[in-house]
Amino acid sequence: MSAVTTTTSFPGPAAEWHLPSRGKVAMAGLIIAESAIFTIFVVAYLFYLGKSITGPTPREVLETPIFYTICLLSSSLTIHLAAKSLERDYTRLFLGFWLLTIALGGLFLYGTAHEWHRLIYEHGLTISTNLFGTTYYSLVGLHAFHVTAGLIMLSLVAIFGLIGHLGVSQSGRIAVLSMYWHFVDAVWVVVFTVVYVLGR
């Protein structure tokens, strides 16, 4: 069976034609979708403030995690510096900032785990205790899940970097990944404000 393909070429100017990078557009789309999910959890959290029938209240048990917040927010700075370094082909500097980002993110997760341990074992607050427990663990947990997913991706990149397979030509992909990481940090700003500032 032979197939003859006919195409016609079109008149018109083939002048400079610049379109956005598909990685960035896709990541922006993902961020929009994830923001909607987080918004619903934030709405549930705010709606249920003060409505728990029993159990500990936010004011009684929450301690503002200032140190770990600083860790996470600084990791946005370090990842930004890492991305910039890679653009200029300073791969060692990139790796340094990148590993620092992972460390800071890991520290944040440790902080969350530590706080949850305290809440569960010292205050008896679990996801099933009351409305506060349900909404708190869900919201903070959803965020921590996204941090974890981000750390996994960052670690994969770190491995590639450590075995020398990362160069300036990957800086576009690194930029897309850092968009995700910045998003995770921005979500934490919102969660922090809602849970530890407004909620108490």
Add this chain to the structure above:
Amino acid sequence: MSSHVITVPVGQTEARPWVDQLHEWLATVDHKRLGILYIGSALLFLAVGGVEALIIRIQLMHSHNNFVSAEVFNQMFTMHGTTMIFFVAMPVLFGFANYLVPLMIGARDMAFPRLNAFSFWLSFLGALLLYFSFFGGSGLYGAGSAPDVGWWSYAPLGARAFSPGHSSDYWTLALLVSGFGSIGTAINIIATILCLRCPGMKLNRMPLLVWMNLVMAGMVLLAITPLSAAQIMLLIDRYLGGHFFDTQAGGSAVLWMHFFWIFGHPEVYVLIIPCFAFMSEIIPVFSRKPIFGYPVMVAATVCIAFVSMSVWAHHMFTIGMNSYANSFFTLTTMAVGIPTGIKIFNWIGTMWGGRIQFKTPMLFSIAFLFQFLIAGLTGIMMAASPFDWQLSLSYFVVAHFHYVIVGGILFALFAAFYYWYPKITGRMLSERLGTWHFWLFLIGFHLTFDVMHIPGLLGMPRRIYTYEPGRGWDTLNLIVSIGAFIQAIAILVFLANLIISYFKGDDAGNDPWDAWTLEWSTSSPPPAYNFATVPTVASRRPLWDLKHPEDPDSRYE
């Protein structure tokens, strides 16, 4: 400006072993193949959902009927709704978007072909999960039972206490999984449209189908995700002892409703906007005129997208919101009718002064205009919330939304099938069978869904497995059921047409309809790479410019 034809001969290919062909289909990342997979699986579930509908209609043929038990009936309407929305309408529209968008923008494929494949298989897995519930749901009355909580699974009916076993979980997981697939496809569509257009195709030169799929994809990102969030919350309630919707612990059943309808309302616009896209491509070609008012069509679609995110609680007029909230949602719901109505005028304006050709795609399109008008007007009736206090939760609503989904969306889809089948397969669908399909389906549709409004006005609520005699609902329900069977026959004619024409249909050639968008410039079916050379365009109708070099669109835009 000269046009020249580039012919690229393709070498002989031998018939490949069926295992290889199957593997090719299962492992494909080509947007055209994935489009066909989406459409094929949607047709399969259309048949399944249709059988569920017929079971419902047989049971409701007369009062106190005993065709199926209450338990089975409740599963039928739950599965029918869930299947049709999530495993028929969304996949078939994603399928057409997948097939057509890259072709219409002169691209070689979608932006992320592997994500495309992953999204399709996630969606298909969701469907399989849902239907596995018939075997594995282990509901209260024995092993295996499909969900029976309605396709909204209102709280607290969806809670462990009222839905023991796993039937509800299959519902939740199926939608969660396929929801992620939908988000993946939406991201893909947006990235494709924004990043892969051929040179010259500025945003205001894209075909309306491309514009509308862009808007639809944007809405998917914001509409599906609230449902995903709500379902995660439901799973936390059911499995981790959470209290999101646990009214005994102070939780709110109304919160589930808000979350569900913040998804549910934009979702129906997600479904209808691609159908507006089909109409905006087909009506101009069969009227032989460009679409009337392209910029306003784009603006109206974007407007609909925004306003539709503010109307959701018109599904909740009876739940006891205060009069200010009810007034607000009345206003926004009526307001969203304005950009929607404008489009009907634009399509009529396109036909006006044209030379209309009554081929099958156009028959379905004209019926679409008539029926979508009526559906929109019954929507306005229900937007008046006091009237909705009578009409809500009755068969009037069921009639209204089927009028939109069957009379609007399905008719537009049929038009799309008849219009693009030649491009996809290289064969024309039979006009004779198409005419039979059209008239049979039209008669069946109107018999069912025109009449169905009346029991609603006479007090018949929805989701009842039987009803009392003496309420005046018997004869009406019988007529409704008869119409359903006529529609079923019409669908069989349609499926027969799809199959027979594949083998015996006339050769389509590149451009059987004398149309104007880029997909008609390649062969039917297109080669794997779509375009031998990347096209450049200078107007909204590149093929019109080629065919009418003395009067190109580019002069007027």
Add this chain to the structure above:
Amino acid sequence: MLPRRTKSSLCSGWQIVLLLFWSCSALWAVASDATPGHGTNVFSPASTPAKSIKDLSVFVLAITGIIFLVVFVLLVYSVVKFRGRALDAGREPAQVYGSTQIELAWTIIPTLIVVVLFLATARVIHAIQDAPEPVGAVEVTVIGHQYWWEFRYPKLGIVTANELHIPVSNPDHPTPTFLQLLSADTDHSFWVPELAGKTDLIPNHPNRMWMDPQSTGVFVGQCAQYCGIQHAKMLLRVSVDGPEDFAAWIQAQHKPAVEDTAVIAGRRVFERNACMNCHAVGGTSADGRFGPDLTHLMSRATIAAGAAQNTSDNLRLWIQNPSAIKPGSLMPAMKLSDADLNAVVSYMETLH
């Protein structure tokens, strides 16, 4: 090639047939309040909220009807007038891209229509929802259960089930009934179309509605929010009584359960067999609240929330095998011996 005249005129001819069919159906629906008793027709209101809704609906139908006719005529005209003829083959019509004036006009006119519709609607919303409760109003608390209705009259100290009695209201001296709507389990909806629009019963979310029926008689309706397997059989009977009948009914409800020594055996069966865990019989030790109050069971025309007529045979069947009447209801099959069953049914039949 024959001109395509037949298809387009068939097309528009069909649309005209449909238009006529629809108009007739709509008229039928509107006009069918000729039923002898009271039905469930939203266009046959017997109470102010239902009347306000009907008046608004007529206005809305008129406007949407006009819109429909205008657009329908334009559609049919364009299909007929601009159909392609064989003579035109090969020639394209004038390529018109749009018209700012026309598009502006058909944006502004619908906007004005929406403003008018909205203002008319907002008035009715406030009139119904924000109506103040007058001093003489009857108050009923409705508690929705799977699959029956509990009615309590807090000011009158009455508890009953499934069949509501309310007084007729004279428009000059209105005595409306205000209902507070609660739920014991899932969501339900109280819908008696000829008396009012429906309002949902949602757990942890009390709602309020009112009605002031202006004619006596029995009005029917049913639950409208899917609440589980027997949602279809959660029927409503509202008996609108004249003032004397209503007073008599209250008096009868205030009496404790009839004590008939002839059925003492049946009463013992009732008390021995866990019936009193769910049911209450006033003046006895039975005070269960899970199921309907049976103190005045025989004052009701139906049992099982309208699923069956209140006859001896049905009572017997309901107690012994509820699945025969309402499979999935929460009434358990009591598995009594024939003697016990006869006795307890005889007892039930004395509870007037």
